[in-house]
Amino acid sequence: MQSVERVRALLRVGGPGDATFVAELARTAFSAYGEYDRVLPHWLGTRGVATVVAEDDGMPAGFAMLGMRPGLHLGRPDAELLAVAVAALARRRGIGRALVREVIVIAERWRVRGIRLHTADTNVVAQRLFAGEGFLAEASREGFYPNGQGAVAMRRPLERRRRSRS
Numbered sequence: 001m002q003s004v005e006r007v008r009a010l011l012r013v014g015g016p017g018d019a020t021f022v023a024e025l026a027r028t029a030f031s032a033y034g035e036y037d038r039v040l041p042h043w044l045g046t047r048g049v050a051t052v053v054a055e056d057d058g059m060p061a062g063f064a065m066l067g068m069r070p071g072l073h074l075g076r077p078d079a080e081l082l083a084v085a086v087a088a089l090a091r092r093r094g095i096g097r098a099l100v101r102e103v104i105v106i107a108e109r110w111r112v113r114g115i116r117l118h119t120a121d122t123n124v125v126a127q128r129l130f131a132g133e134g135f136l137a138e139a140s141r142e143g144f145y146p147n148g149q150g151a152v153a154m155r156r157p158l159e160r161r162r163r164s165r166s
């Protein structure tokens, strides 16, 4: 079984060249909720969105997207985990957790106050993954998804990093 450390070594920055992979994985992972296979590829390379791709044996096996939350903010804003998905054959090997951890590192670099996300209220697997990485359930959102499913809103606060004195 691969360790998280091994999987982390296979993470790379995603970009427009990953559009086909992201569209295909989004189709299998998210089509029940809406047309995310159309939306997510457009966000690759979009300013303010960071994409991490996990590779397994040289092939893309998962991705995560982090964006800045739109809207007005007093002080530092939150980032938003827009999507995370792992190909069915590559699941349960720590790739999803490695992607979430990498997104947390990116958000810390952005100096945001926290990371928010929504996931389907029936998606116990994802909720377990997020809870294990420090996300707390904050609210229920009825009819959140374009196809009508409800969601749970989760947030992970980030510690303010001290500036180095050197």
Ligand SMILES: CC(C)(COP(=O)(O)OP(=O)(O)OC[C@H]1O[C@@H](n2cnc3c(N)ncnc32)[C@H](O)[C@@H]1OP(=O)(O)O)[C@@H](O)C(=O)NCCC(=O)NCCS
Pocket (backbone or CB within 6 Å): 029, 030, 082, 083, 084, 085, 086, 087, 090, 091, 092, 093, 094, 095, 096, 097, 098, 118, 119, 120, 123, 124, 125, 126, 128, 129, 130, 132
């Ligand atoms: C959610 C998802 C990204 C997890 O990816 P993964 O690579 O299989 O996850 P990991 O192997 O890193 O598992 C991390 C934790 O998630 C939870 N988890 C993952 N698969 C699970 C399962 N089948 N049953 C119960 N818990 C599970 C566990 O808490 C696990 O920790 P553990 O192994 O210590 O028990 C993957 O199942 C997926 O792509 N699902 C479809 C898309 C989706 O729902 N995305 C999230 C909403 S945006």
